[in-house]
Amino acid sequence: MDPLARLIQVLGRFPGVGEKTATRLAFFILRQGSEFARDLAQAVVEATEKVGYCRRCQNLTDIEVCMICADTRRDPNLLCVVEQVQDLRAIERSREYRGTYHVLHGAIAPLDGVGPDDIKVKELLARLSQENQEVQEVILATNPSVEGEATALYIQRLLSPMGFKVSRIASGLPMGSDIEYVDAATIAQALVGRRLL
Protein backbone atom coordinates (compact mmCIF):
# COMPACT_ATOMS: atom_id res chain seq x y z
CA MET A 1 0.00 0.00 0.00
CA ASP A 2 1.12 3.54 -0.74
CA PRO A 3 2.73 4.82 2.55
CA LEU A 4 0.98 8.21 2.24
CA ALA A 5 -2.42 6.60 1.68
CA ARG A 6 -1.79 4.34 4.66
CA LEU A 7 -0.91 7.31 6.87
CA ILE A 8 -4.07 9.12 5.80
CA GLN A 9 -6.12 6.02 6.52
CA VAL A 10 -4.65 5.59 10.00
CA LEU A 11 -5.11 9.28 10.87
CA GLY A 12 -8.68 9.07 9.59
CA ARG A 13 -9.50 6.63 12.40
CA PHE A 14 -9.26 9.41 15.02
CA PRO A 15 -12.62 10.52 16.36
CA GLY A 16 -13.86 13.64 14.61
CA VAL A 17 -11.23 13.36 11.88
CA GLY A 18 -12.57 12.87 8.38
CA GLU A 19 -10.64 12.17 5.21
CA LYS A 20 -10.00 15.86 4.56
CA THR A 21 -8.49 16.55 7.97
CA ALA A 22 -6.54 13.27 7.84
CA THR A 23 -5.02 14.35 4.54
CA ARG A 24 -4.11 17.76 5.96
CA LEU A 25 -2.47 16.15 8.99
CA ALA A 26 -0.57 13.68 6.81
CA PHE A 27 0.86 16.46 4.66
CA PHE A 28 1.73 18.44 7.75
CA ILE A 29 3.69 15.49 9.14
CA LEU A 30 5.53 15.02 5.84
CA ARG A 31 6.44 18.72 5.67
CA GLN A 32 7.86 18.64 9.23
CA GLY A 33 10.54 16.10 8.25
CA SER A 34 11.83 12.90 9.76
CA GLU A 35 12.83 14.22 13.19
CA PHE A 36 9.30 15.33 13.96
CA ALA A 37 7.96 12.02 12.64
CA ARG A 38 10.32 10.01 14.87
CA ASP A 39 9.36 12.18 17.86
CA LEU A 40 5.69 11.67 17.18
CA ALA A 41 6.02 7.94 16.65
CA GLN A 42 8.08 7.55 19.80
CA ALA A 43 5.64 9.64 21.84
CA VAL A 44 2.75 7.51 20.66
CA VAL A 45 4.51 4.22 21.37
CA GLU A 46 5.80 5.36 24.75
CA ALA A 47 2.43 6.64 25.87
CA THR A 48 0.64 3.44 24.89
CA GLU A 49 3.27 1.24 26.49
CA LYS A 50 3.81 3.17 29.70
CA VAL A 51 0.42 4.63 30.50
CA GLY A 52 -1.91 2.36 32.40
CA TYR A 53 -4.59 2.52 35.07
CA CYS A 54 -3.85 3.83 38.55
CA ARG A 55 -4.15 0.90 40.95
CA ARG A 56 -6.50 2.86 43.20
CA CYS A 57 -8.58 5.30 41.17
CA GLN A 58 -8.23 3.95 37.59
CA ASN A 59 -6.97 7.34 36.38
CA LEU A 60 -4.44 7.08 33.57
CA THR A 61 -0.89 7.23 34.83
CA ASP A 62 2.62 6.01 34.06
CA ILE A 63 3.24 5.14 37.72
CA GLU A 64 1.51 2.54 39.88
CA VAL A 65 -0.46 5.01 41.97
CA CYS A 66 -1.32 8.29 40.23
CA MET A 67 -0.22 11.76 41.41
CA ILE A 68 -3.65 12.56 42.82
CA CYS A 69 -3.92 9.37 44.84
CA ALA A 70 -0.35 9.77 46.06
CA ASP A 71 -0.93 13.38 47.17
CA THR A 72 -1.27 13.27 50.98
CA ARG A 73 -2.80 16.77 51.08
CA ARG A 74 -5.92 15.40 49.40
CA ASP A 75 -9.00 14.79 51.55
CA PRO A 76 -9.37 10.99 51.82
CA ASN A 77 -12.95 11.34 53.11
CA LEU A 78 -14.29 12.51 49.75
CA LEU A 79 -14.46 10.39 46.63
CA CYS A 80 -15.70 11.73 43.31
CA VAL A 81 -16.84 9.19 40.69
CA VAL A 82 -16.51 10.29 37.04
CA GLU A 83 -17.08 8.60 33.67
CA GLN A 84 -13.91 9.66 31.88
CA VAL A 85 -10.39 10.89 32.61
CA GLN A 86 -11.39 14.08 30.74
CA ASP A 87 -14.09 14.65 33.37
CA LEU A 88 -11.52 14.29 36.15
CA ARG A 89 -9.35 16.84 34.40
CA ALA A 90 -12.26 19.24 34.05
CA ILE A 91 -13.00 19.00 37.77
CA GLU A 92 -9.30 19.45 38.57
CA ARG A 93 -9.26 22.66 36.51
CA SER A 94 -11.77 24.14 38.94
CA ARG A 95 -9.18 23.76 41.75
CA GLU A 96 -12.12 23.63 44.14
CA TYR A 97 -12.17 19.91 44.74
CA ARG A 98 -9.55 18.50 47.06
CA GLY A 99 -10.83 14.97 47.48
CA THR A 100 -9.94 11.83 45.54
CA TYR A 101 -11.42 10.29 42.39
CA HIS A 102 -12.59 7.11 40.79
CA VAL A 103 -12.72 6.87 36.99
CA LEU A 104 -15.29 4.42 35.58
CA HIS A 105 -14.07 4.60 31.96
CA GLY A 106 -17.62 4.63 30.62
CA ALA A 107 -21.25 4.48 31.67
CA ILE A 108 -23.83 1.71 31.62
CA ALA A 109 -25.30 1.81 28.12
CA PRO A 110 -27.42 -1.28 27.29
CA LEU A 111 -28.02 -0.21 23.69
CA ASP A 112 -24.26 -0.06 23.13
CA GLY A 113 -23.78 -3.36 24.94
CA VAL A 114 -21.99 -1.76 27.92
CA GLY A 115 -22.93 -3.30 31.26
CA PRO A 116 -21.66 -2.67 34.81
CA ASP A 117 -18.95 -5.30 34.34
CA ASP A 118 -17.55 -3.43 31.36
CA ILE A 119 -16.75 -0.32 33.41
CA LYS A 120 -14.72 0.04 36.59
CA VAL A 121 -17.54 -0.52 39.09
CA LYS A 122 -16.03 -3.70 40.57
CA GLU A 123 -12.81 -1.80 41.22
CA LEU A 124 -14.80 0.92 42.99
CA LEU A 125 -16.53 -1.60 45.24
CA ALA A 126 -13.32 -3.45 45.98
CA ARG A 127 -11.66 -0.20 46.90
CA LEU A 128 -14.49 0.88 49.19
CA SER A 129 -14.66 -2.54 50.86
CA GLN A 130 -11.07 -2.36 52.04
CA GLU A 131 -10.81 -2.17 55.78
CA ASN A 132 -8.41 0.72 56.02
CA GLN A 133 -10.12 3.00 53.55
CA GLU A 134 -11.30 6.40 54.82
CA VAL A 135 -14.01 7.50 52.37
CA GLN A 136 -17.13 9.00 54.02
CA GLU A 137 -18.93 10.59 51.10
CA VAL A 138 -19.11 9.46 47.48
CA ILE A 139 -19.97 12.19 44.96
CA LEU A 140 -21.46 10.79 41.75
CA ALA A 141 -20.34 13.13 38.98
CA THR A 142 -21.39 11.13 35.94
CA ASN A 143 -22.97 12.99 33.01
CA PRO A 144 -26.61 14.10 33.24
CA SER A 145 -27.42 11.90 30.20
CA VAL A 146 -29.71 8.86 30.50
CA GLU A 147 -26.66 6.56 30.72
CA GLY A 148 -24.79 8.75 33.19
CA GLU A 149 -27.88 9.12 35.35
CA ALA A 150 -28.58 5.37 35.31
CA THR A 151 -24.95 4.65 36.20
CA ALA A 152 -25.17 7.03 39.16
CA LEU A 153 -28.41 5.41 40.34
CA TYR A 154 -26.90 1.95 39.95
CA ILE A 155 -23.84 2.84 42.01
CA GLN A 156 -25.93 4.66 44.59
CA ARG A 157 -27.98 1.54 45.21
CA LEU A 158 -24.82 -0.48 45.74
CA LEU A 159 -23.14 2.03 48.06
CA SER A 160 -25.98 3.23 50.28
CA PRO A 161 -26.41 -0.15 52.03
CA MET A 162 -22.64 -0.12 52.68
CA GLY A 163 -23.16 2.97 54.86
CA PHE A 164 -21.69 5.62 52.58
CA LYS A 165 -23.11 9.07 52.22
CA VAL A 166 -23.86 9.27 48.49
CA SER A 167 -24.42 12.59 46.70
CA ARG A 168 -25.14 13.58 43.09
CA ILE A 169 -23.48 16.55 41.43
CA ALA A 170 -26.01 19.38 40.77
CA SER A 171 -27.12 20.46 37.31
CA GLY A 172 -28.44 23.83 36.22
CA LEU A 173 -27.34 27.24 35.03
CA PRO A 174 -23.73 27.68 33.94
CA MET A 175 -21.88 30.30 35.99
CA GLY A 176 -21.22 33.66 34.37
CA SER A 177 -24.03 33.15 31.88
CA ASP A 178 -27.13 35.19 31.23
CA ILE A 179 -30.35 33.33 31.87
CA GLU A 180 -31.53 34.94 28.65
CA TYR A 181 -29.16 32.81 26.59
CA VAL A 182 -29.49 29.50 28.41
CA ASP A 183 -31.44 26.76 26.60
CA ALA A 184 -34.95 25.95 27.78
CA ALA A 185 -34.13 22.44 29.02
CA THR A 186 -31.33 23.69 31.28
CA ILE A 187 -33.52 26.46 32.69
CA ALA A 188 -36.27 23.95 33.43
CA GLN A 189 -33.74 21.70 35.18
CA ALA A 190 -32.38 24.64 37.17
CA LEU A 191 -35.90 25.51 38.33
CA VAL A 192 -36.52 21.93 39.43
CA GLY A 193 -33.21 21.93 41.32
CA ARG A 194 -33.74 25.33 42.97
CA ARG A 195 -32.83 25.71 46.64
CA LEU A 196 -34.23 27.69 49.53
CA LEU A 197 -32.26 30.68 50.70
Place this chain on the structure above:
Amino acid sequence: MRLLQAQFTDFRNFVDATVTPGESLSALVGPNGQGKTNAIEAIYMVAALRPLRAVQRRALIRSGCQNAAIKAQVHHEQTGLVHDLEIVFRGKTRRLLRDAKEVSAIDFLGGLVAVSFTPDDLQLAKGSPEARRRFLDRALLNARPTYLRRALRYGKAMRDRNRLLQQQASDEELTAFDSILAEEGSYILRARGEYVHRLAPKLIERFQAIGQPAPNLAVRYASSLGEHTVEALMDRLTANRPVDRRRGSTSVGPHRDDLVFELDGALAKERASQGQHRALILALKLVELEDLTETLQEPPILLLDDMSSELDAARTRQLFHCVQSLQGQVILTSTHQPEHLPTILGHRRELVLQRVHAGTMSPAEQLFVPQPLESP
Protein backbone atom coordinates in the same frame (compact mmCIF):
# COMPACT_ATOMS: atom_id res chain seq x y z
CA MET B 1 -46.63 34.77 14.67
CA ARG B 2 -46.32 35.39 10.95
CA LEU B 3 -44.44 33.43 8.36
CA LEU B 4 -43.01 36.11 6.09
CA GLN B 5 -41.33 33.79 3.64
CA ALA B 6 -40.40 30.16 3.21
CA GLN B 7 -37.87 28.91 0.70
CA PHE B 8 -37.27 25.31 -0.33
CA THR B 9 -34.15 24.14 -2.10
CA ASP B 10 -34.03 20.60 -3.48
CA PHE B 11 -36.69 19.62 -0.96
CA ARG B 12 -38.90 16.79 -2.26
CA ASN B 13 -39.88 17.80 -5.81
CA PHE B 14 -38.91 21.49 -5.48
CA VAL B 15 -35.72 22.74 -7.11
CA ASP B 16 -36.01 26.22 -5.70
CA ALA B 17 -39.37 27.60 -4.64
CA THR B 18 -40.46 30.47 -2.44
CA VAL B 19 -43.73 30.86 -0.59
CA THR B 20 -44.59 34.42 0.43
CA PRO B 21 -47.80 34.13 2.38
CA GLY B 22 -50.12 37.03 3.11
CA GLU B 23 -51.15 38.44 6.47
CA SER B 24 -54.20 36.25 6.85
CA LEU B 25 -55.07 33.74 4.18
CA SER B 26 -52.83 32.21 1.51
CA ALA B 27 -53.66 29.46 -0.89
CA LEU B 28 -51.36 27.17 -2.81
CA VAL B 29 -53.41 25.98 -5.75
CA GLY B 30 -52.88 23.48 -8.53
CA PRO B 31 -53.83 19.99 -9.68
CA ASN B 32 -52.82 16.95 -7.61
CA GLY B 33 -49.24 15.70 -7.66
CA GLN B 34 -47.60 19.10 -8.28
CA GLY B 35 -46.07 19.61 -4.83
CA LYS B 36 -48.70 21.48 -2.81
CA THR B 37 -48.53 19.04 0.10
CA ASN B 38 -44.72 19.06 -0.08
CA ALA B 39 -44.79 22.82 0.46
CA ILE B 40 -47.06 22.44 3.49
CA GLU B 41 -44.82 19.68 4.75
CA ALA B 42 -41.69 21.84 4.42
CA ILE B 43 -43.26 24.61 6.50
CA TYR B 44 -44.52 22.05 8.99
CA MET B 45 -41.01 20.60 9.34
CA VAL B 46 -39.66 23.97 10.49
CA ALA B 47 -42.31 23.95 13.22
CA ALA B 48 -42.24 20.30 14.28
CA LEU B 49 -38.88 18.99 13.00
CA ARG B 50 -40.64 15.97 11.63
CA PRO B 51 -42.46 15.37 8.39
CA LEU B 52 -46.24 15.15 8.22
CA ARG B 53 -46.04 11.59 7.01
CA ALA B 54 -43.62 8.99 8.30
CA VAL B 55 -40.78 8.90 5.82
CA GLN B 56 -37.05 8.27 5.72
CA ARG B 57 -34.99 11.41 5.96
CA ARG B 58 -33.23 10.63 2.69
CA ALA B 59 -36.59 10.83 0.89
CA LEU B 60 -36.90 14.52 1.81
CA ILE B 61 -34.01 15.37 -0.50
CA ARG B 62 -34.86 15.76 -4.19
CA SER B 63 -33.66 12.67 -6.02
CA GLY B 64 -30.18 13.02 -7.42
CA CYS B 65 -29.24 15.80 -4.94
CA GLN B 66 -26.87 15.73 -1.95
CA ASN B 67 -28.51 18.40 0.17
CA ALA B 68 -31.86 19.96 0.73
CA ALA B 69 -32.72 23.10 2.65
CA ILE B 70 -35.80 24.79 4.06
CA LYS B 71 -35.51 28.42 5.10
CA ALA B 72 -38.20 30.33 6.91
CA GLN B 73 -38.47 33.91 8.00
CA VAL B 74 -40.76 34.31 10.96
CA HIS B 75 -42.02 37.45 12.66
CA HIS B 76 -42.79 37.10 16.36
CA GLU B 77 -45.41 39.58 17.49
CA GLN B 78 -44.52 39.16 21.15
CA THR B 79 -40.98 40.43 20.69
CA GLY B 80 -41.34 42.23 17.37
CA LEU B 81 -38.29 40.30 16.09
CA VAL B 82 -37.83 38.49 12.80
CA HIS B 83 -35.99 35.17 13.02
CA ASP B 84 -34.34 33.24 10.20
CA LEU B 85 -34.83 29.52 10.63
CA GLU B 86 -33.10 26.99 8.45
CA ILE B 87 -32.98 23.21 8.21
CA VAL B 88 -30.27 21.69 6.07
CA PHE B 89 -30.56 18.01 5.17
CA ARG B 90 -27.53 16.09 4.08
CA GLY B 91 -27.92 12.33 3.67
CA LYS B 92 -29.33 11.10 6.94
CA THR B 93 -28.13 14.07 8.96
CA ARG B 94 -29.79 17.37 9.65
CA ARG B 95 -28.47 20.75 10.77
CA LEU B 96 -30.59 23.39 12.41
CA LEU B 97 -29.80 27.08 12.20
CA ARG B 98 -31.49 29.91 13.99
CA ASP B 99 -30.37 33.34 12.83
CA ALA B 100 -27.45 31.69 11.01
CA LYS B 101 -26.23 30.03 14.23
CA GLU B 102 -26.36 26.27 14.65
CA VAL B 103 -28.71 25.31 17.49
CA SER B 104 -30.13 22.19 19.14
CA ALA B 105 -33.62 20.90 18.38
CA ILE B 106 -34.89 22.20 21.71
CA ASP B 107 -33.71 25.72 20.89
CA PHE B 108 -34.92 25.52 17.31
CA LEU B 109 -38.45 24.49 18.22
CA GLY B 110 -40.70 27.38 19.07
CA GLY B 111 -39.17 29.53 16.35
CA LEU B 112 -42.20 28.71 14.27
CA VAL B 113 -45.32 27.25 15.82
CA ALA B 114 -47.84 25.68 13.47
CA VAL B 115 -50.86 23.46 13.69
CA SER B 116 -51.48 21.21 10.73
CA PHE B 117 -54.75 19.78 9.56
CA THR B 118 -54.56 17.18 6.83
CA PRO B 119 -56.89 14.44 5.54
CA ASP B 120 -54.80 11.94 7.58
CA ASP B 121 -55.97 13.67 10.76
CA LEU B 122 -59.51 12.54 10.07
CA GLN B 123 -58.38 9.04 11.07
CA LEU B 124 -57.27 10.29 14.47
CA ALA B 125 -60.31 9.18 16.50
CA LYS B 126 -60.54 5.86 14.68
CA GLY B 127 -56.95 4.80 14.17
CA SER B 128 -54.29 3.44 16.53
CA PRO B 129 -53.68 4.93 19.99
CA GLU B 130 -50.21 5.85 18.75
CA ALA B 131 -51.68 8.56 16.52
CA ARG B 132 -53.56 10.05 19.47
CA ARG B 133 -50.48 9.95 21.67
CA ARG B 134 -48.62 11.71 18.89
CA PHE B 135 -51.36 14.35 18.78
CA LEU B 136 -50.91 14.95 22.51
CA ASP B 137 -47.13 14.98 22.23
CA ARG B 138 -47.13 17.48 19.37
CA ALA B 139 -49.58 19.74 21.16
CA LEU B 140 -47.48 19.64 24.32
CA LEU B 141 -44.24 20.13 22.50
CA ASN B 142 -45.61 23.39 21.13
CA ALA B 143 -46.79 24.49 24.53
CA ARG B 144 -43.77 23.44 26.65
CA PRO B 145 -40.27 23.27 25.17
CA THR B 146 -38.91 20.95 27.90
CA TYR B 147 -41.50 18.35 27.01
CA LEU B 148 -39.35 17.30 24.06
CA ARG B 149 -36.28 16.70 26.17
CA ARG B 150 -38.34 14.70 28.66
CA ALA B 151 -39.94 12.64 25.90
CA LEU B 152 -36.56 11.97 24.28
CA ARG B 153 -35.05 10.85 27.58
CA TYR B 154 -38.09 8.67 28.26
CA GLY B 155 -37.76 7.02 24.85
CA LYS B 156 -34.04 6.44 25.29
CA ALA B 157 -34.41 5.01 28.80
CA MET B 158 -37.17 2.71 27.59
CA ARG B 159 -35.11 1.35 24.70
CA ASP B 160 -32.30 0.76 27.22
CA ARG B 161 -34.69 -0.97 29.62
CA ASN B 162 -36.17 -3.18 26.89
CA ARG B 163 -32.68 -4.25 25.88
CA LEU B 164 -31.92 -5.14 29.51
CA LEU B 165 -35.17 -7.12 29.76
CA GLN B 166 -34.25 -9.10 26.67
CA GLN B 167 -30.78 -9.77 28.05
CA GLN B 168 -32.16 -10.92 31.42
CA ALA B 169 -30.00 -8.30 33.12
CA SER B 170 -29.78 -7.95 36.90
CA ASP B 171 -32.53 -6.30 38.95
CA GLU B 172 -30.06 -3.66 40.15
CA GLU B 173 -29.35 -2.59 36.58
CA LEU B 174 -33.05 -2.53 35.68
CA THR B 175 -33.88 -0.50 38.77
CA ALA B 176 -31.45 2.21 37.67
CA PHE B 177 -33.25 2.63 34.33
CA ASP B 178 -36.68 2.22 35.96
CA SER B 179 -35.91 5.27 38.11
CA ILE B 180 -35.28 7.39 35.02
CA LEU B 181 -38.39 6.02 33.29
CA ALA B 182 -40.46 6.81 36.37
CA GLU B 183 -39.06 10.34 36.63
CA GLU B 184 -39.52 11.28 32.95
CA GLY B 185 -42.66 9.17 32.50
CA SER B 186 -44.39 10.85 35.42
CA TYR B 187 -43.67 14.27 33.91
CA ILE B 188 -45.17 13.14 30.58
CA LEU B 189 -48.22 11.64 32.29
CA ARG B 190 -48.88 14.78 34.31
CA ALA B 191 -48.40 17.06 31.30
CA ARG B 192 -50.75 14.98 29.15
CA GLY B 193 -53.30 14.60 31.93
CA GLU B 194 -53.37 18.35 32.64
CA TYR B 195 -53.63 19.13 28.94
CA VAL B 196 -56.58 16.79 28.37
CA HIS B 197 -58.25 18.09 31.52
CA ARG B 198 -57.90 21.67 30.29
CA LEU B 199 -58.97 20.82 26.75
CA ALA B 200 -61.98 18.60 27.50
CA PRO B 201 -64.62 21.21 28.44
CA LYS B 202 -63.65 23.45 25.50
CA LEU B 203 -63.71 20.48 23.16
CA ILE B 204 -67.13 19.35 24.32
CA GLU B 205 -68.54 22.84 23.89
CA ARG B 206 -67.04 23.17 20.43
CA PHE B 207 -68.25 19.72 19.38
CA GLN B 208 -71.81 20.47 20.47
CA ALA B 209 -71.75 23.68 18.45
CA ILE B 210 -70.55 21.93 15.29
CA GLY B 211 -72.65 18.77 15.56
CA GLN B 212 -76.24 19.99 15.83
CA PRO B 213 -77.71 17.72 17.01
CA ALA B 214 -74.63 16.22 18.67
CA PRO B 215 -74.46 13.26 21.05
CA ASN B 216 -72.88 13.73 24.47
CA LEU B 217 -69.13 13.77 24.18
CA ALA B 218 -66.78 12.71 26.94
CA VAL B 219 -62.99 12.97 26.66
CA ARG B 220 -60.43 11.42 28.96
CA TYR B 221 -56.82 10.47 29.11
CA ALA B 222 -56.86 6.70 29.52
CA SER B 223 -53.77 5.80 31.46
CA SER B 224 -52.42 2.45 32.53
CA LEU B 225 -51.76 4.20 35.85
CA GLY B 226 -54.20 5.54 38.39
CA GLU B 227 -51.77 8.03 39.82
CA HIS B 228 -49.22 9.99 37.82
CA THR B 229 -46.57 10.29 40.48
CA VAL B 230 -42.97 9.12 40.15
CA GLU B 231 -43.55 6.64 42.99
CA ALA B 232 -46.69 5.15 41.42
CA LEU B 233 -44.95 4.58 38.09
CA MET B 234 -41.87 3.19 39.80
CA ASP B 235 -44.03 0.75 41.80
CA ARG B 236 -45.79 -0.47 38.68
CA LEU B 237 -42.54 -0.86 36.75
CA THR B 238 -41.18 -2.95 39.60
CA ALA B 239 -44.38 -5.00 39.90
CA ASN B 240 -44.55 -5.65 36.16
CA ARG B 241 -40.91 -6.61 35.86
CA PRO B 242 -41.46 -10.40 35.75
CA VAL B 243 -44.06 -10.02 32.97
CA ASP B 244 -41.86 -7.51 31.15
CA ARG B 245 -38.91 -9.89 31.33
CA ARG B 246 -40.98 -12.57 29.58
CA ARG B 247 -42.23 -10.16 26.92
CA GLY B 248 -38.94 -8.35 26.51
CA SER B 249 -40.70 -4.98 26.55
CA THR B 250 -42.14 -2.43 28.94
CA SER B 251 -45.85 -2.91 29.64
CA VAL B 252 -46.66 0.19 31.67
CA GLY B 253 -46.11 3.90 31.15
CA PRO B 254 -47.22 6.82 28.98
CA HIS B 255 -46.23 4.94 25.82
CA ARG B 256 -49.17 2.60 26.45
CA ASP B 257 -51.83 5.23 27.09
CA ASP B 258 -54.62 6.58 24.95
CA LEU B 259 -56.85 9.58 24.48
CA VAL B 260 -60.38 8.27 24.58
CA PHE B 261 -63.48 9.88 23.09
CA GLU B 262 -66.92 8.64 24.05
CA LEU B 263 -70.23 9.51 22.41
CA ASP B 264 -73.30 8.90 24.59
CA GLY B 265 -71.19 6.54 26.69
CA ALA B 266 -69.87 4.39 23.83
CA LEU B 267 -66.36 4.51 22.38
CA ALA B 268 -66.27 6.97 19.50
CA LYS B 269 -63.86 4.83 17.50
CA GLU B 270 -66.48 2.06 17.43
CA ARG B 271 -69.71 4.02 17.45
CA ALA B 272 -69.27 7.36 15.72
CA SER B 273 -70.55 8.00 12.23
CA GLN B 274 -68.34 9.47 9.51
CA GLY B 275 -69.91 12.90 10.07
CA GLN B 276 -69.44 12.72 13.82
CA HIS B 277 -65.78 11.77 13.36
CA ARG B 278 -65.23 14.80 11.20
CA ALA B 279 -67.00 17.09 13.62
CA LEU B 280 -64.93 15.68 16.46
CA ILE B 281 -61.61 16.14 14.69
CA LEU B 282 -62.54 19.62 13.51
CA ALA B 283 -63.48 20.56 17.08
CA LEU B 284 -60.25 19.04 18.38
CA LYS B 285 -58.09 21.02 15.95
CA LEU B 286 -59.92 24.26 16.68
CA VAL B 287 -59.51 23.79 20.40
CA GLU B 288 -55.84 22.93 19.98
CA LEU B 289 -55.43 26.13 18.02
CA GLU B 290 -57.25 28.23 20.61
CA ASP B 291 -55.33 26.71 23.48
CA LEU B 292 -52.03 27.28 21.75
CA THR B 293 -52.97 30.89 21.04
CA GLU B 294 -53.60 31.32 24.74
CA THR B 295 -50.30 29.70 25.72
CA LEU B 296 -48.19 31.59 23.19
CA GLN B 297 -50.21 34.78 23.51
CA GLU B 298 -50.21 34.96 19.73
CA PRO B 299 -51.89 32.69 17.21
CA PRO B 300 -49.84 29.89 15.66
CA ILE B 301 -49.85 29.33 11.92
CA LEU B 302 -52.49 26.99 10.61
CA LEU B 303 -51.54 24.69 7.75
CA LEU B 304 -54.46 23.11 5.94
CA ASP B 305 -53.84 20.46 3.37
CA ASP B 306 -56.68 19.77 0.98
CA MET B 307 -59.36 20.25 3.61
CA SER B 308 -62.23 21.44 1.47
CA SER B 309 -62.21 18.07 -0.26
CA GLU B 310 -62.71 16.42 3.13
CA LEU B 311 -65.02 18.81 4.94
CA ASP B 312 -68.37 19.94 3.59
CA ALA B 313 -69.04 23.58 2.77
CA ALA B 314 -70.65 24.41 6.12
CA ARG B 315 -67.79 22.90 8.15
CA THR B 316 -65.15 24.52 5.98
CA ARG B 317 -66.77 27.89 6.68
CA GLN B 318 -66.99 27.12 10.37
CA LEU B 319 -63.30 26.33 10.39
CA PHE B 320 -62.42 29.58 8.65
CA HIS B 321 -64.74 31.62 10.74
CA CYS B 322 -63.00 30.38 13.87
CA VAL B 323 -59.55 30.83 12.39
CA GLN B 324 -60.32 34.40 11.39
CA SER B 325 -61.59 35.20 14.86
CA LEU B 326 -58.16 34.16 16.18
CA GLN B 327 -56.49 36.52 13.68
CA GLY B 328 -54.05 33.81 12.75
CA GLN B 329 -52.25 33.24 9.51
CA VAL B 330 -53.54 30.37 7.40
CA ILE B 331 -51.83 28.61 4.53
CA LEU B 332 -53.91 26.09 2.67
CA THR B 333 -53.71 23.95 -0.41
CA SER B 334 -56.57 23.48 -2.81
CA THR B 335 -57.34 21.89 -6.14
CA HIS B 336 -60.22 24.34 -6.66
CA GLN B 337 -60.17 27.07 -9.25
CA PRO B 338 -58.82 30.18 -7.47
CA GLU B 339 -61.85 32.32 -8.29
CA HIS B 340 -64.04 29.91 -6.29
CA LEU B 341 -61.92 30.02 -3.18
CA PRO B 342 -63.41 33.09 -1.47
CA THR B 343 -66.89 31.59 -1.72
CA ILE B 344 -65.75 28.17 -0.54
CA LEU B 345 -63.89 29.62 2.40
CA GLY B 346 -66.39 32.35 3.22
CA HIS B 347 -63.42 34.64 3.28
CA ARG B 348 -63.92 38.37 3.39
CA ARG B 349 -60.42 39.75 3.20
CA GLU B 350 -57.81 39.61 0.52
CA LEU B 351 -56.31 36.30 -0.35
CA VAL B 352 -52.74 35.65 -1.46
CA LEU B 353 -52.45 33.07 -4.17
CA GLN B 354 -49.55 31.00 -5.52
CA ARG B 355 -49.88 28.37 -8.19
CA VAL B 356 -47.95 25.13 -7.82
CA HIS B 357 -46.97 23.35 -10.96
CA ALA B 358 -44.50 20.43 -11.28
CA GLY B 359 -42.30 21.51 -8.38
CA THR B 360 -42.36 25.22 -9.20
CA MET B 361 -44.16 28.01 -7.38
CA SER B 362 -45.59 31.02 -9.17
CA PRO B 363 -45.04 34.49 -7.66
CA ALA B 364 -47.63 35.57 -5.10
CA GLU B 365 -50.69 37.35 -6.47
CA GLN B 366 -53.35 39.15 -4.50
CA LEU B 367 -56.87 38.00 -5.05
CA PHE B 368 -59.25 40.70 -3.87
CA VAL B 369 -62.67 39.75 -2.72
CA PRO B 370 -65.02 42.24 -4.37
CA GLN B 371 -67.98 42.40 -2.00
CA PRO B 372 -68.60 41.20 1.53
CA LEU B 373 -69.99 37.70 1.59
CA GLU B 374 -72.79 36.50 3.74
CA SER B 375 -71.59 35.60 7.18
CA PRO B 376 -71.56 31.88 7.96
